[in-house]
Amino acid sequence: MxxxxxxxYILLIPFIIFIFLGLFGNRFKPMFSGxxxxxxxxxxxxLSLTTAYRYFFASAPGEDGYTAIIAMNAVWxxxxxxxxxDMGILLDxxxxxxxxxxxxxxxxxxxxxxxxxxxxxxxxxxxxxxxLFTFSMLGLVVAANIFQMYIFWELxxxxxxxxxxxxxQRPSAVAASKKAFIVTRFAxxxxxxxxxxxxxxxxTFDFQTLTDPAGPAVTHAGGATFLGLSxxxxxxxxxxxxxxxxxxxxxxxxxxPDAMExxxxxxxxIHAATMVVAGVYLVARMFPVYALAGIxxxxxxxxxxxxxxxxxxxxxxxxxxxxxxxxxxxxxxxGYMMLALGVARYGGHEGLGFMASMFHLFTHAMFKALxxxxxxxVIHAVHTNYMNEMGGLRKYLPITHIxxxxxxxxxxxxxxxxxxxxxxxxxxxxxxHNKFLFFVEYIVAGLTAFYMFRLYFSIFxxxxxxxxxxxxxxxxxxxxxxxxxALVSVFSxxxxxxxxxxxxxxxxDTRIEWGVAIPSVxxxxxxxGVAAVMYRxxxxxxxxxxxxxxxxxxxxxxxxxxxxxxxFITKKVIFRYISTxxxxxxxxxxxxxxxxxxxxxxxxxxxxxGLQSGQLQQYALVFVSGAVLLILVFICLLY
Amino acid sequence: xxxxxxxxxxLIVSTLMFFIGIFxxxxxxxLITILMSIELILNSVNINFVVFNRYLFPHxxxxxxxxxxxxxxxxxEAAVAIAIIINIYRNFRSIEVGKVDEMKH
Numbered sequence: 001m002x003x004x005x006x007x008x009y010i011l012l013i014p015f016i017i018f019i020f021l022g023l024f025g026n027r028f029k030p031m032f033s034g035x036x037x038x039x040x041x042x043x044x045x046x047l048s049l050t051t052a053y054r055y056f057f058a059s060a061p062g063e064d065g066y067t068a069i070i071a072m073n074a075v076w077x078x079x080x081x082x083x084x085x086d087m088g089i090l091l092d093x094x095x096x097x098x099x100x101x102x103x104x105x106x107x108x109x110x111x112x113x114x115x116x117x118x119x120x121x122x123x124x125x126x127x128x129x130x131x132l133f134t135f136s137m138l139g140l141v142v143a144a145n146i147f148q149m150y151i152f153w154e155l156x157x158x159x160x161x162x163x164x165x166x167x168x169q170r171p172s173a174v175a176a177s178k179k180a181f182i183v184t185r186f187a188x189x190x191x192x193x194x195x196x197x198x199x200x201x202x203x204t205f206d207f208q209t210l211t212d213p214a215g216p217a218v219t220h221a222g223g224a225t226f227l228g229l230s231x232x233x234x235x236x237x238x239x240x241x242x243x244x245x246x247x248x249x250x251x252x253x254x255x256x257p258d259a260m261e262x263x264x265x266x267x268x269x270i271h272a273a274t275m276v277v278a279g280v281y282l283v284a285r286m287f288p289v290y291a292l293a294g295i296x297x298x299x300x301x302x303x304x305x306x307x308x309x310x311x312x313x314x315x316x317x318x319x320x321x322x323x324x325x326x327x328x329x330x331x332x333x334x335g336y337m338m339l340a341l342g343v344a345r346y347g348g349h350e351g352l353g354f355m356a357s358m359f360h361l362f363t364h365a366m367f368k369a370l371x372x373x374x375x376x377x378v379i380h381a382v383h384t385n386y387m388n389e390m391g392g393l394r395k396y397l398p399i400t401h402i403x404x405x406x407x408x409x410x411x412x413x414x415x416x417x418x419x420x421x422x423x424x425x426x427x428x429x430x431x432x433h434n435k436f437l438f439f440v441e442y443i444v445a446g447l448t449a450f451y452m453f454r455l456y457f458s459i460f461x462x463x464x465x466x467x468x469x470x471x472x473x474x475x476x477x478x479x480x481x482x483x484x485x486a487l488v489s490v491f492s493x494x495x496x497x498x499x500x501x502x503x504x505x506x507x508x509d510t511r512i513e514w515g516v517a518i519p520s521v522x523x524x525x526x527x528x529g530v531a532a533v534m535y536r537x538x539x540x541x542x543x544x545x546x547x548x549x550x551x552x553x554x555x556x557x558x559x560x561x562x563x564x565x566x567x568f569i570t571k572k573v574i575f576r577y578i579s580t581x582x583x584x585x586x587x588x589x590x591x592x593x594x595x596x597x598x599x600x601x602x603x604x605x606x607x608x609x610g611l612q613s614g615q616l617q618q619y620a621l622v623f624v625s626g627a628v629l630l631i632l633v634f635i636c637l638l639y
Numbered sequence: 640x641x642x643x644x645x646x647x648x649x650l651i652v653s654t655l656m657f658f659i660g661i662f663x664x665x666x667x668x669x670l671i672t673i674l675m676s677i678e679l680i681l682n683s684v685n686i687n688f689v690v691f692n693r694y695l696f697p698h699x700x701x702x703x704x705x706x707x708x709x710x711x712x713x714x715x716e717a718a719v720a721i722a723i724i725i726n727i728y729r730n731f732r733s734i735e736v737g738k739v740d741e742m743k744h
Binding site: 614 | 666673736
């Protein structure tokens with residue numbers, strides 16, 4: 001079909017590697033599994049690049065722009081004539097773009113891990129889980145119907161759980177993996193209900209039918225209502241709840257900072273570049289339905305995204321664990337993407353936000369993966385996660401220093417770096433649709449520049465900390481992925497996204513809106529300046545700032561006590577007033593009934609057991625008395 | 640003969656023997672005594688066979704022959720039973736029925 005049938009191998013190769021390494025990985029030398037994993041990913045990567053080239057550039061787009069192609073489809077479970085769950089591959093601009101993002105970052109992370117995980121126990125386990133994750137994530141993005149997406153969505157959650165808990169001897173890692181699984185699973189409950197409501201209303205799971213502007217999802221929008229919103233809107237809000245859980249949107253974000261317990265390459269791949277943008281991808285995939293049938297749901301997306309981006313940026317300014325700073329930064333940037341989707345509308349220039357969101361997703365995946373891999377190289381060198389124990393590392397880690405600086409400039413939105421272009425599109429889209437959110441994003445842009453350069457100055461500049469041994473630059477197998485990702489971060493801004501990935505597949509005319517761009521660059525530069533003043537040289541300024549804004553500082557340092565609120569709600573309210581009575585009822589009434597029945601039977605059989613004594617004479621006595629009794633009965637009856 | 644001992648005299652004797660045998664079978668603990676009780680029961684039945692044959696069908700012989708068979712079988716049974724009892728004694732050093740409870744529970 002269309003000559004794209006080979007795309008199935010992009011998925012199958014990681015899956016086969018997962019099975020192979022999972023079953024036989026321990027029979028070979030550890031290095032072998034790393035090389036097999038990376039080689040397989042390289043094949044997938046080349047296939048994805050070929051697909052992208054053929055899809056976008058080999059033939060000019062037709063009248064309708066880039067249209068969706070079903071590369072493969074097989075009915076998996078037929079529920080009714082129209083409602084069936086398929087396994088298929090859907091190629092359209094966003095899924096092809098995601099193929100590139102996933103295979104690129106995954107390949108880099110695989111190569112990097114060969115060096116980073118050297119000497120760890122469970123080396124082949126690590127690579128087989130990475131392959132499982134890559135397979136699931138690829139399956140998620142090419143899913144042709146929402147149920148297939150849900151299946152892979154859960155698979156992604158499982159692989160994330162397995163990888164966060166990779167160091168399973170460490171209790172904190174186990175707790176973090178459970179937390180991640182339970183929180184996202186709770187959110188997925190909303191997703192599942194949303195899918196069921198949506199498919200019940202429209203009678204289909206298929207994405208192409210769902211997102212068709214003339215399809216049942218859009219035409220049924222005016223149907224039944226609940227609390228003033230149509231059923232479609234409610235289902236879209238529920239679907240977004242699943243997306244918010246995976247993408248760590250407030251208030252379901254609490255798992256992401258803890259997920260940093262996993263190995264750093266995993267944080268780069270799963271918790272920065274690919275899995276956490278699944279929520280954004282989900283909204284983008286369903287975008288025509290959101291835009292045409294559920295504007296209130298889209299507003300929810302916009303405000304949740306805007307709030308999360310500000311909230312996370314404020315927290316990121318005070319954290320000391322460098323991976324946690326990056327985790328909050330990820331939340332903040334995903335908030336940007338959600339916001340961009342939320343302010344977009346379907347078609348034409350109204351769809352600017354959609355394109356900006358996808359653009360930012362792409363560039364963010366690259367530079368955030370780079371930041372995490374750099375952080376991994378730093379941690380590898382100094383064996384600590386805390387930035388107050390680092391400083392002056394630029395002499396020791398020259399390559400990591402340069403690539404980290406590139407990534408910081410990119411995320412801060414300095415012109416000619418990729419982040420500038422994508423962030424500018426988001427700000428422009430916000431400017432045209434929602435001035436309030438636009439100003440929120442200006443603040444966030446400044447905060448982003450500030451906390452990223454706080455990180456940069458604390459690690460690489462400033463007073464040299466005391467190290468137990470001289471920090472050493474990572475081996476080439478780790479630095480080469482850094483350099484490649486840095487190159488992508490610098491140049492991916494020039495990819496013409498506006499003609500490739502748009503809400504309706506048609507070319508979109510955009511230009512840099514200098515009225516929006518110049519102030520945002522100035523704000524970013526101001527943020528960098530403040531960070532430089534405070535952290536470049538050792539000074540008492542940070543201390544003074546912290547004591548001046550004491551309340552804000554403590555609240556931010558304690559992540560606004562959201563974890564404590566969750567603990568309070570679960571431990572003090574749910575456990576005490578719901579779980580305890582339910583447990584009591586279960587233990588005493590349900591179990592009591594069953595135990596009572598068992599007790600009656602046991603005691604009755606204890607009594608009956610005496611009859612089966614094995615004493616022949618006893619049996620004979622019973623037999624004789626019975627016979628005598630019968631004879632007496634007959635005599636009585638006869639006379 | 641008809642002026643001799645009446646039929647029910649024999650029946651009273653055989654009934655007494657039968658119930659004495661039953662009583663012994665149920666109450667004795669010694670295997671040999673139990674075996675003896677079984678012999679009593681069988682012999683009371685033999686008396687019945689012979690007496691009924693003699694008094695009710697004087698020209699036939701079925702009852703006599705039946706009692707002969709019972710005697711033969713009783714002899715065989717006694718042989719087998721005593722062999723079993725000897726083996727039990729060798730294994731348990733006792734011929735109390737209550738002690739032979741290896742298979743219980």
